[in-house]
Amino acid sequence: MVRTNDADELVSMLSCKFDMHEVWGSTVRVSMWLVLAMFAGWPGIARAQDNYEIQVYPSETMTPKTLLVELHSNFTAEGSTATQFGMLPPEHQEHETIELTQGINDWSEIGFYIFTAEKSGNGIQWVGDHIRPRVRVPERWHWPVGVSLSTEFGYARSAFSNPTWSWQIMPIVDQTIGRWYWSVNGTMVWDVHVVPPPTNFSPEQKQAYYRDVAPRGVTFGPAATLTYAPSKYYNFGVEYYSYYGEWGNFVSLHNQQQQFFPVVNLFVSPKWEINFGAGWGATSATDHLIVKCIIGRSFDWSHRRAGGSKSSQ
Amino acid sequence: MVTNRRTFVAQSGMALAGAALAPCILDGVQTQPDIKLEIAPLSLEIAPGKVVHTVGYNGRVPGPLIRWPEGKPIVIDVANRSPVPEIVHWHGLEIPSGMDGASEEGSPMIPPGGQFRYAFTPRPAGFRWYHTHAFAGHDLKRGSYTGQFGCFYIEPRNDAGAYDQEIFLTLHDWNAYLAAGGDSSMEAAYDYSTIDAHMLGYAAPVRVREGQRVLVHVLNASASMIHWLALAGHELTVLAMDGNPVPTPTSTPAIRLGPAERADVVVTMNHPGIWVLGETRERLRKAGMGTVIEYANQPGTPRWIEPPETLWDYRRFAKPRATDHQPGQAIPLRFESKFHGPGAVATWTINGKSFPHTDTITLKEGERYRLQMINRSGDEHPLHLHRHTFEITSVNSLPLSGLNKDVVIVPANGTVDVDFTANNPGATLFHCHNQTHMDFGFMTLFRYV
Numbered sequence: 001m002v003r004t005n006d007a008d009e010l011v012s013m014l015s016c017k018f019d020m021h022e023v024w025g026s027t028v029r030v031s032m033w034l035v036l037a038m039f040a041g042w043p044g045i046a047r048a049q050d051n052y053e054i055q056v057y058p059s060e061t062m063t064p065k066t067l068l069v070e071l072h073s074n075f076t077a078e079g080s081t082a083t084q085f086g087m088l089p090p091e092h093q094e095h096e097t098i099e100l101t102q103g104i105n106d107w108s109e110i111g112f113y114i115f116t117a118e119k120s121g122n123g124i125q126w127v128g129d130h131i132r133p134r135v136r137v138p139e140r141w142h143w144p145v146g147v148s149l150s151t152e153f154g155y156a157r158s159a160f161s162n163p164t165w166s167w168q169i170m171p172i173v174d175q176t177i178g179r180w181y182w183s184v185n186g187t188m189v190w191d192v193h194v195v196p197p198p199t200n201f202s203p204e205q206k207q208a209y210y211r212d213v214a215p216r217g218v219t220f221g222p223a224a225t226l227t228y229a230p231s232k233y234y235n236f237g238v239e240y241y242s243y244y245g246e247w248g249n250f251v252s253l254h255n256q257q258q259q260f261f262p263v264v265n266l267f268v269s270p271k272w273e274i275n276f277g278a279g280w281g282a283t284s285a286t287d288h289l290i291v292k293c294i295i296g297r298s299f300d301w302s303h304r305r306a307g308g309s310k311s312s313q
Numbered sequence: 314m315v316t317n318r319r320t321f322v323a324q325s326g327m328a329l330a331g332a333a334l335a336p337c338i339l340d341g342v343q344t345q346p347d348i349k350l351e352i353a354p355l356s357l358e359i360a361p362g363k364v365v366h367t368v369g370y371n372g373r374v375p376g377p378l379i380r381w382p383e384g385k386p387i388v389i390d391v392a393n394r395s396p397v398p399e400i401v402h403w404h405g406l407e408i409p410s411g412m413d414g415a416s417e418e419g420s421p422m423i424p425p426g427g428q429f430r431y432a433f434t435p436r437p438a439g440f441r442w443y444h445t446h447a448f449a450g451h452d453l454k455r456g457s458y459t460g461q462f463g464c465f466y467i468e469p470r471n472d473a474g475a476y477d478q479e480i481f482l483t484l485h486d487w488n489a490y491l492a493a494g495g496d497s498s499m500e501a502a503y504d505y506s507t508i509d510a511h512m513l514g515y516a517a518p519v520r521v522r523e524g525q526r527v528l529v530h531v532l533n534a535s536a537s538m539i540h541w542l543a544l545a546g547h548e549l550t551v552l553a554m555d556g557n558p559v560p561t562p563t564s565t566p567a568i569r570l571g572p573a574e575r576a577d578v579v580v581t582m583n584h585p586g587i588w589v590l591g592e593t594r595e596r597l598r599k600a601g602m603g604t605v606i607e608y609a610n611q612p613g614t615p616r617w618i619e620p621p622e623t624l625w626d627y628r629r630f631a632k633p634r635a636t637d638h639q640p641g642q643a644i645p646l647r648f649e650s651k652f653h654g655p656g657a658v659a660t661w662t663i664n665g666k667s668f669p670h671t672d673t674i675t676l677k678e679g680e681r682y683r684l685q686m687i688n689r690s691g692d693e694h695p696l697h698l699h700r701h702t703f704e705i706t707s708v709n710s711l712p713l714s715g716l717n718k719d720v721v722i723v724p725a726n727g728t729v730d731v732d733f734t735a736n737n738p739g740a741t742l743f744h745c746h747n748q749t750h751m752d753f754g755f756m757t758l759f760r761y762v
Contacts, residue, residue, distance in 0.1 A: 060493075
């Protein structure tokens with residue numbers, strides 16, 4: 001364990017190396033890193049999260065030859081105000097992510113992300129890109145629940161993320177029962193390439209770094225949602241996002257990410273999807289209030305013609 | 314007690330079964346029937362290794378083709394060897410309510426192990442059909458999801474018969490399950506689609522010769538699916554719809570039929586080869602809906618050619634002007650759904666009420682009525698009027714005339730007006746022919762005063 005009086009030195013060393021913004025670009029869009037409080041002996045303080053895309057996936061994939069364009073806008077209304085390890089404080093930061101999802105057939109799709117961040121005085125910064133193929137159990141198998149498997153791979157600039165390269169696997173299970181809908185995303189991430197710890201770290205510090213900041217193993221951060229639909233035009237409910245740490249070596253509850261978003265989904269048209277939510281952080285390691293919005297529009301590229309092979313009617 | 318269609322059927326139809334059966338026995342009438350139908354479970358191999366467990370007539374799907382001269386009385390004995398009450402509806406025939414085969418009108422349900430004798434005089438001439446009219450509800454292995462359907466051709470006294478070959482084709486979808494539908498609620502979806510109970514490539518081809526004129530009678534016997542059909546490389550000339558000659562026979566690359574709709578088309582075989590006659594939508598052809606048309610002495614494998622864009626409009630086959638007849642009374646009918654959740658089946662209402670709580674509409678014999686259908690839903694609905702034929706007089710406010718049918722598709726968020734003359738006294742059912750919709754409230758009764 002790093003001694004308390006090492007903290008300032010550690011902060012200083014790390015701050016010149018990387019910004020602890022984290023990009024997952026997947027279901028659990030709340031970044032799970034910056035556990036440097038472990039080094040500093042400041043539980044819950046040296047922890048930040050990243051909010052590029054905050055969304056719980058359904059098992060359903062996009063219709064073949066249909067492109068969904070989504071804009072994820074996330075604003076941290078109340079978060080950490082301290083600059084930690086060179087990272088700008090998350091409070092009042094705005095993240096914009098463009099997500100493109102193309103349906104391939106009735107059981108697969110592929111998604112692509114463009115992550116951006118806005119910092120005061122710096123304009124819009126490109127953060128990175130991820131690609132996300134996803135397959136599902138076809139509806140014709142008649143499983144009682146929807147099941148799909150997503151995998152995501154991508155790069156993010158070291159100025160914004162550690163790791164720079166990451167690979168994620170996420171099983172998705174969901175079900176609609178009458179007016180109720182639930183979905184669980186079991187997000188598991190492997191850091192393919194991380195920013196190395198400072199060269200002057202002691203072996204103990206490096207060990208702590210790889211345990212708490214950049215785990216070498218697979219980390220776990222499930223997400224879930226439960227909604228109720230009073231009308232065909234909207235539903236409301238709650239979304240849950242988390243980060244537990246490395247499998248077999250979860251961080252303490254105090255340092256886990258636990259966040260709850262009351263949300264509303266609007267279905268104003270089959271072509272549009274709109275999601276609003278406000279997230280409340282339940283642990284000190286979680287930003288206290290994040291406001292999110294997703295606006296999506298689907299485009300049909302199949303050139304369906306009446307009476308033609310691609311016609312849907 | 315809340316009454317739905319299931320309990321209504323059970324209470325009224327089953328009660329009537331005994332009463333209706335009794336006269337057959339008590340009267341001692343033991344004449345041989347002209348037709349015998351046996352309703353029984355069967356295993357249907359629609360393709361090698363693909364077996365559908367369903368219910369059919371006389372151990373086959375479709376049931377036997379009934380060809381019968383117009384105006385000649387017919388007696389049909391129906392034995393129910395299935396484990397549930399059943400009934401046979403004679404679709405498109407203008408016959409008495411008690412024989413029509415809809416328990417809501419007073420026809421009896423046939424109990425398991427029971428038998429019923431239908432006796433009527435088939436009319437009018439043309440391509441009709443018969444099918445179960447039993448409630449299915451959430452059980453998608455009953456009702457019209459099964460193989461209980463067959464063609465009934467009432468031969469006209471004077472048949473022009475300008476064709477060299479005549480075939481009957483029935484479209485059906487199998488292994489129904491509930492899936493997210495187009496109107497935010499659950500609807501029936503299917504694993505397989507067939508023509509004459511065979512998937513594409515697994516039935517004997519229809520053999521033709523170059524230069525032949527082939528008359529094709531097509532029935533969409535699907536419980537809920539609208540189907541497009543085309544013969545690769547050929548035009549289809551529509552001669553009749555729902556068995557009634559159209560005022561303007563017109564050629565088209567493809568036809569579109571809602572559940573229960575029929576079309577009589579003639580095809581001139583002028584493009585030698587081996588062709589697919591099938592659903593125009595690729596996914597439904599892959600699901601099996603197609604058959605092979607094989608010219609004599611043509612080698613090769615069946616080919617599909619994408620038909621040109623086809624806009625389906627009833628007006629193309631009708632007179633594009635308003636009808637000369639004016640109705641005595643207009644009956645507005647507003648269709649809406651009640652949402653019960655994206656994971657539930659919607660209930661349907663006519664003028665705000667679901668059957669059997671819908672308002673019964675009274676008719677006066679001899680009067681001409683106009684049904685003004687207003688569809689306030691995002692689904693298309695095939696509306697069927699029992700025991701009568703109507704004339705379509707407008708679609709989405711565009712006038713037409715001369716097109717007589719017994720089923721009409723009302724466009725999503727659209728309107729259709731039809732006129733009919735109240736010329737067949739008795740309880741008359743009016744409903745959406747989508748089995749899911751009709752089971753969940755989308756029907757009403759007309760009664761004569």
